[in-house]
Amino acid sequence: xxxxxxSGGGLVQAGGSLRLSCATSERTFSGYGMGWxxxxxxxxxxxxxxxxWNSGRTFYVDSVMGxxxxxxxxxxxxxxxxxxxxxxxxxxxxxxxxxxAPSGLRSLSAYRYWGQGTQVTVSx
Numbered sequence: 001x002x003x004x005x006x007s008g009g010g011l012v013q014a015g016g017s018l019r020l021s022c023a024t025s026e027r028t029f030s031g032y033g034m035g036w037x038x039x040x041x042x043x044x045x046x047x048x049x050x051x052x053w054n055s056g057r058t059f060y061v062d063s064v065m066g067x068x069x070x071x072x073x074x075x076x077x078x079x080x081x082x083x084x085x086x087x088x089x090x091x092x093x094x095x096x097x098x099x100x101a102p103s104g105l106r107s108l109s110a111y112r113y114w115g116q117g118t119q120v121t122v123s124x
Contacts, residue, residue: 002098004115019081049061
């Protein structure tokens with residue numbers, strides 16, 4: 001069973017930055033894809049960013065392009081989401097998730113393992 005633990009959420013003013021971390025129990029995610037997804041109050045969960053672990057190829061939803069950066073540290077088995085230029089509409093619970101294949105990462109159905117989520121609140 002893969003365990004994912006998010007950290008780094010919090011309250012920040014609009015225009016500020018946060019870095020989310022996702023620590024994993026797996027020694028290697030070779031062959032996996034991973035992603036960050038979020039769910040705002042009253043809205044459906046949505047894809048934010050994804051990364052193919054082996055190649056480092058990244059994907060983003062249009063609304064965060066140029067502001068958020070997803071990355072991974074193989075040695076630490078950790079994935080990150082650097083969020084800059086935060087907006088009130090970025091307020092949501094952010095989830096780390098792992099897919100057992102490195103494709104289709106924009107789709108929520110690709111993800112098999114999920115973290116518990118971390119709250120990000122952006123004040124105006």
